[in-house]
Amino acid sequence: MSILDDIETIKTESLKEVSTVDNLESLESLRLRFLGRKDGHISKVLQLLPTLNPDEKKQVGRQANEVKRALEACIEDKKRLLEDASLNQSLSQSALDLTLPDRSAFRGKLHPVTQTMDDIVSVFSRLGFNLAEGPEVETDFNNFTALNHPPDHPARDAHDTFYVKDLRDASGAPFLLRTHTSPVQIRYMKSHQPPLYIVAPGRVFRHEAVDATHSFVFHQVEGLAVDKDISMADLKGMLGLFAQHLFGSKARIRFRPSFFPFVEPGIEVDISCTLCDQKGCRVCKQSGWIEMLGAGLVHPHVLRGVGYNPDQVSGYAFGIGVERVAMFKYGVDDMRLFYENDIRFLKQF
Ligand code: FA5
Numbered sequence: 001m002s003i004l005d006d007i008e009t010i011k012t013e014s015l016k017e018v019s020t021v022d023n024l025e026s027l028e029s030l031r032l033r034f035l036g037r038k039d040g041h042i043s044k045v046l047q048l049l050p051t052l053n054p055d056e057k058k059q060v061g062r063q064a065n066e067v068k069r070a071l072e073a074c075i076e077d078k079k080r081l082l083e084d085a086s087l088n089q090s091l092s093q094s095a096l097d098l099t100l101p102d103r104s105a106f107r108g109k110l111h112p113v114t115q116t117m118d119d120i121v122s123v124f125s126r127l128g129f130n131l132a133e134g135p136e137v138e139t140d141f142n143n144f145t146a147l148n149h150p151p152d153h154p155a156r157d158a159h160d161t162f163y164v165k166d167l168r169d170a171s172g173a174p175f176l177l178r179t180h181t182s183p184v185q186i187r188y189m190k191s192h193q194p195p196l197y198i199v200a201p202g203r204v205f206r207h208e209a210v211d212a213t214h215s216f217v218f219h220q221v222e223g224l225a226v227d228k229d230i231s232m233a234d235l236k237g238m239l240g241l242f243a244q245h246l247f248g249s250k251a252r253i254r255f256r257p258s259f260f261p262f263v264e265p266g267i268e269v270d271i272s273c274t275l276c277d278q279k280g281c282r283v284c285k286q287s288g289w290i291e292m293l294g295a296g297l298v299h300p301h302v303l304r305g306v307g308y309n310p311d312q313v314s315g316y317a318f319g320i321g322v323e324r325v326a327m328f329k330y331g332v333d334d335m336r337l338f339y340e341n342d343i344r345f346l347k348q349f
Contacts, residue, residue: 003045003052003060010034010041011067018074024082031075035068042068112349113219113338116326117201120221123245124199127238129223132198134184136205137164140173142183147262148301155261160207177205180319181222182262185298188224189306194313195227201322212334219322226298226308226315232265235295235316239269246325247274254289263296263317275331282333290328293320 014034021027034041045064049057091098110118121131134142149156159179167175184200200222208216225234236255243251252272260266270289272278278288295318300310323335330349332338337345 003048003056004063007045007060007063007067010045011070014041014067014071015074018071018078021078022082024079024086027075027078027082034071035075042071109349111338111346112330113322113326115349116329117219117221117322119246119329120242120320120322120325121199121201123242124221124223126245127241129197129199129225132184132188132200133202134178134181134187134200136178136203137167137175138178138183139169140176141169141171142186143176143178143180146186146302146305147182148299148305149261153261155259162205162207178202179206180204181220182317182319184222185224185262185302185317186306189226189303189308194308194315195225197225197227199223210336212336213324213327215323215335215339218335221320221322223295223318223320224298224315225317226303226313228313230297230314230316232297232316235297235318238316239293239295239318243271247271247329250274250277258294258296260294260296262299262302264299266294266296269293269295269318271328273328275328283328283331290324292324292328293318295319 014030017030018027021030032040035043037043042064045060049061052060125131143161144153144156145151161179162177164175164177169175181200181202181204184198184202188196188198188200202220202222203217204220205217208214210216223238225238236253239253243253250272251274254270254272255267256270258266258268268291271292273281273284273288273290275281275283276288278284280286280288284290295316298315298317303310303313303315323338326338327333327335
């Protein structure tokens with residue numbers, strides 16, 4: 001048998017074996033047997049080349065290389081087929097089911113009181129108000145004195161105050177946890193000139209008994225506008241717009257006379273209960289109205305105290321109870337639910 005016949009035999013046998021081999025290991029050992037550098041059948045043929053005459057050398061060389069290339073391509077195709085088959089097999093055997101829907105992680109969200117506070121601020125910022133902030137630990141001066149509560153004034157008793165032990169300001173007065181957001185008015189007016197329109201959201205503290213509508217830590221959004229010729233009509237118009245933005249076009253407001261030392265006149269503002277169309281429900285306690293905020297025109301003493309001239313500018317201010325708004329918005333009749341942090345309750349908002 002000539003070398004060319006040997007090459008033909010190698011070709012036929014190797015291609016036949018490649019077609020029948022059924023796993024990657026056998027394919028690799030087949031490759032080494034036929035194409036291995038040292039001992040492979042093809043290499044052995046090529047090693048004979050130096051012993052051949054030039055014509056044979058050319059023919060055998062060409063033939064051997066052609067078979068080598070064909071076999072390499074064939075082995076490569078088979079390898080891909082076997083790899084795919086083995087991947088499919090392991091996928092079908094494993095417990096992984098790629099068609100199952102994912103188990104989405106539970107995402108946290110903002111607390112309903114925070115959402116409500118953000119909503120209130122967003123309504124006022126759309127109406128042209130800027131955001132202002134103040135600290136929770138305040139001076140007695142900003143929380144009371146500058147807001148027209150002189151020392152020993154009985155109105156101070158209306159706010160049961162938490163004092164910060166052993167911490168006193170330069171005048172010797174104790175620091176306190178702010179009892180309302182109104183001191184932000186003082187801070188802002190002292191550092192800005194009118195016209196000014198601000199809202200100041202934040203946490204406030206009162207040493208009060210907790211019940212369905214009272215907490216000892218709660219949130220307020222303070223509003224303040226100081227400009228030329230501000231009147232009660234501006235306050236009423238603005239609060240009416242606010243109520244309609246937040247609770248819908250049917251919402252109405254009503255003013256009741258009240259007293260806060262830092263405004264004159266002082267009022268309390270109720271919003272019509274849109275949950276029951278004012279027919280009476282458990283949230284509005286059958287009255288058709290919900291008390292939501294205190295307000296009034298900034299007292300001339302306060303304006304003078306921050307260096308403004310009450311003959312040239314006037315202003316209105318209001319302080320909204322955020323929890324009360326949240327209760328109304330979500331139809332919750334007990335404020336304590338907001339603080340218990342029961343995930344089943346909070347998940348609803
Ligand atoms: C004040 O705090 C005034 N600073 C509001 C104000 C600002 C008046 C500017 C005039 C001008 P009052 O104590 O009424 O006012 O509180 C305002 C709102 O906070 C109330 O209408 C109520 O919605 C809410 N609120 C009062 N006390 C509590 C409490 N203990 N728990 C939860 N919300 C409360």
